[in-house]
Amino acid sequence: MHMSRGSRTAILAACATVLLATSACGEDQPEEATTQQVRLYGTDGNMLNSYPEELKDRAGLVDGMKGTTPLTPLPDDFKNRLRSVDPRLTDYLYAAEAYDAVLISALAAQLAGSTDPADIAKQIVGVTNNGTSCTTASQCLRLARQGTDIEYRSVSITRAGFTDAGEPATASYATLHFDGQQLNDAKTEFVGAGDESTASKKAPPKAKRQDADFPDPESGAPLVLGGLLPKTGDLALANPPLAAGAALALKEINAAGGVLGEDVVWIDGDDGTSPAVAKATVASHVDAGVHVIIGAGGSGISAAVLPDVVDAGLILFSPSNTAADLTEADDKGLYFRTAPPDSLQGRALADVILRDGPRKIAIVAREDSYGKGLQEVVRAELERAGFGGDKVKLLGYEPGEDAEAAPINFGEGAKQIKEFGADAVLIIGFSESAAVIRALADADVPLAALAS
Known part of the structure; x- marks a missing residue:
């Protein structure tokens, strides 16, 4: 089907304004959506091999998403260590970020x-920032024990x-594709984002050298970390790689001699x-004498517990929070994350959608800081590319309060x-967002997966 002048203009505008655009520019022609098909798009909360379950x-509905x-790009060595x-393990989403959150804390x-x-x-x-470069637990801990800035x-x-x-000054994003009911790694593309110049230039307090033979009895060792990861609930499908990353870091830290002699x-x-x-978990960790809490999984959950963590004087360090508003959270300097903010991801996501030359786009988001925040970033990026309010429709849904909640009704x-008349639907959510796809099919929305 010939692309209209308006659609062509939108794609050209996207090349100039969406910072992460790659193959949408130049001589490559975008994939064209037809009036008979509606393409599905997802985000980190549902682009997982476990999501079709x-x-x-009706798992086949994700085909083409x-x-x-x-x-x-995760090295095979790191994947093998995670599988140890x-x-x-079948997914690796946020495994590296969980590993790094634990190791940086140590x-x-x-x-x-x-x-x-x-x-x-x-x-x-x-x-x-700004020290002697190191890349492994054993190497970095050895330097830290010597009092070397790393x-x-x-x-x-x-x-x-x-x-x-x-939070990270720069990030890498992957574009993922469902072929059938599995992500096709051969189609995965990576693109960088962020600005290296925004990395902190501030010098930390002078490091303390450890006498290996005489550990400081006043150090407070052992260091106690508390997990606050989504073992249950709508984000439980993302827990295996998070848990594996944290467990691997702990294993390698202790194999390298631990922290402060223990x-x-x-x-x-x-x-x-x-x-x-x-x-409730945070309260339990406070009573148990935890020093650093690793989590939460979802941005909205971290936002809810952050006041409790700060009041207790503990650190909250998430490997998977991406809500942009957490950058400005009132955290008294006690909140950190290894996942990049959605102000960066929104640009990559808008580019993926624009490559296919849509005419009208619906963005469906769960009603929390993650969903609404990313929805707004993507909307703004699409507007910059020429998609005004008449071409973009925003919808939301209230997620259940716990794992026992009834499925959402998106009819x-x-x-x-x-x-x-949307020909592209972006779904921003976790496992519960599968109900959105079912509702679309039940309403006879012609999903690309059904027409393929």
């Missing part, structure tokens, strides 16, 4: 010479370290993809999308 006997996720702690404590959360927090940003680089932290706000202790905990469950929203 949420659709049960595309999306983005924060992801760097979880042989059943390195910061070693450099501080203390398990006091306030002292550790002052070292975290500096661990990733610059940690690893799988998820490659080009630049943390900003002053305690093995690091891990106390497991569930965030339940629920503020109530997460708050009315599906009817609105059909009446709007």
Whole structure:
């Protein structure tokens, strides 16, 4: 089908304004959506090999779905090490970020010479900037014990370290494709984002040298980390790689001699993809003497528990929070993340959609800081590319409060999308968002998967 002048103009505008555009520019022609097909797009919360299972006997509906996720090309060695702690692992989303969150926490404590959360927090940003470069737990811990300022680089932290706000200055995103009911790794594309110049230039407090023969009895060792990961709830499908990354880091830290002369202790905990469950876990960690909490999985959950964590004087360090508004959270310098903010992902996601030359786009998001925040970023990027309010429809849904909540009902929203005439639907959510796809099919929205 010949592309209209308006659609062609939108794509050309996207090349000039969407910072991450790649193959949409130049001589390549975008894939064209037809009036008979509606393309599905997803994000890091649902672009997982485990996601089709949420659709049960209708898993084939994801065929042809595309999306983005924060992801760097993972070396085979790292994947093999992850599988050594979880042989059943099929997804790697945020595994590297979880590994790095645990290791950075350990390195910061070693450099501080203390398990006091306030002292550790002052070292975290500096661990990733302006020091002697190191890449492994054993190498970095050896330097830290000598009192050497380090610059940690690893799988998820490659080009630049943390900003002053305690989050990555740069990021890598992957464009993922479902072929059938599995992600096709052969089609995965990677693109960089962010600005290296935004990495922090501040010097951390002077590192404390450790006497290996006489550890400081006042250091507060052992360092205790508490998990706040989504073992249950709507984000539970993303827990295996998060848990594997954290477990691998703990294994390698302790194999390298631990922190402050003792093995690091891990106390497991569930965030339940629920503020109530997460708050109970945080309270338990406070009582148990945890110093650093690794989590939560979802941005909305972290936002809900952050005041409790800050009041207790602990550190909250998430491997998977992406909501842009968390950059400005009132955290008293105690919140950090290894996942990049959605202000970067939104550009990559808009580019993926624009490549296919859509005419009308519906964006469906769960009603929380993650969903609404990313929805707004993508909307703004599409507007910059020439897609005004008459070409973009925003819808939302309330996620269940816990794992026992009834499935969401998106029947009315599906009817609105059909009446709007969208030929592209972006779904921003977790496992519960499978109900959106089912509702679209039930409303006879002609999904590309059904027509293929």
